Amino acid sequence: MDNDTLDGASVTISEVVITSTPTGPLTVNSDGTVTVAADTAPGTYTIDYTICEIAVPSNCDTATVTVVIEAQPFKIEVNQMVTPNSDGKNDFLFIRNVDFAFNNTLKIFNRWGVAVYEGIGYNNQNNVFDGRSKGRSTVTQEEYLPSGVYFYIFEYQDINSKNITESGYIYVSK
Template identity: 30%
Template sequence: MKNIAFLFFFLCTAIVSAQSALYNNGNLRIHNGGSIGFHTNFINESPMDNNLGMAGFYGSERITVSGTVTPQFYDMELALENDMQLDLGVDNISNTNFIFGNILTNLSQPNIFYNFVDNSFYNGENDFSKIEGYAAITNQQEFGFPIGDNEYLRPLILVSESINLFAKSAYFYEDANNPVSLANTYNTATKAFDVELVSTAEFWQLEGTVPSTVSLSWNLRSNLSRLTNDVSLIIPVGWSKAQQQWVNLSRSAPVGTITEGFITTRSILPDEFEIITFGTSKEPYEPLAKDVLFIDNFFVSVNGDGVNDTFYIEELEEFKSNFVQIYDRYGLKVFEKTNYTNEFVGFSNLDNVPFGAEEGLPTGVYFYTIHIPDEDLNYQGFLYLTR
């Protein structure tokens, strides 16, 4: 009875001061089979965990969740005409049901997020009901973050090699060159030489410490036609913290059309990149001019007989630096090396070959490209690998 009176007192006090809110400073708990409906702002100042019932947020007005102690809900339902604003993080340990209305967090405050804990999941997400801001996961391995902006659901799908103790993501419909919500800038003209262009329309931020693949989708608003008319050239790119430039994260060919599709990165460590977006790769290099450097197609037989055991290009010794990349016939990059000599012996060095990597790459035709930065020359050719 004292707890009820306490809550009622604070609720009445808030109403009198014309700032309607439910204030929790006691032991508020939703038991199994129970439910509570929030039609006003919620201020949480005391532990609120071990809930087993359902908490619903309803109404035509915006509801703000604030306070100093993160509330933890079991099942949560959202049906708000004017969204929910999080000024405090919220944990969900079972299900989040998006009916209508967004969960908003400030993109300039990454420490405030909606957290899907353990086996928590969601349903009903769409363009009009999602997380517009930061979403996080705790103790999950594979997850699609239901994130976006005020117009579109723009999810990021994370598939990790092991369970993430914590990972977090947000979507930004902003120009990476001068983002509104972030302090840093990411010059789209500063890029690795196998990246042709980088999108200025949108990007995602992803934090995580477990090697993972990331799948992103684009729509008409992504405006990738400003980058290319050839969908096969679309690649995922990330701003490398170490290199301070945009780098190619591609694993396989994109799927879809220039106005709608998706693509998946190679396995990356998310924390090595500031942000991720779309870019385009350079078109296949023109054949080498023979009066500069003649490079033929190669036969590589890694059988230890001392003949053609490595991919060796004698002419590269004439230049101070080079960059070599090798792709399989499906367009998957399997090898790359700066200042290459004769390191390729039939094995990938990118950790992105899904099966049998320890046994080496399979017999077949591979495509190689070479860049000579000192001369600004680009070359291409084929090699046949056998064992």
């Protein structure tokens, strides 16, 4: 209501009634604030509202509010626990928001620096690290790795095509 005036003076909420019809993800509240629905996609949104003087209800005006929702970078988070025991919990390495990690590669190394897993296009669905060896110099390929701490390097491009490398440790437990 900072730009709303009555006879040239600033308006207080106690002097007016604000009404609007929700439009898409926007709602103008009776106190003059605007609510944006959760999970609204990036873009520009507008909503019209009417403001009327309480003392003279026929003294009304309309206005438009424009809200710009900017794209937020998605935080990529690598779960640090893999328990490949088919209980439906942590059976594979879950990477939160992996759908926004474009052109990704994942490498996992044992404590001696030997690659035990190398994958391209990790997706939390059918291309995952499930605790089995897929490296070049490991025990037998497709066998489950021994319990222990492993080091990972996850490389990808973000939504702005910026190259990002994340690394850390995961624990594999049977």
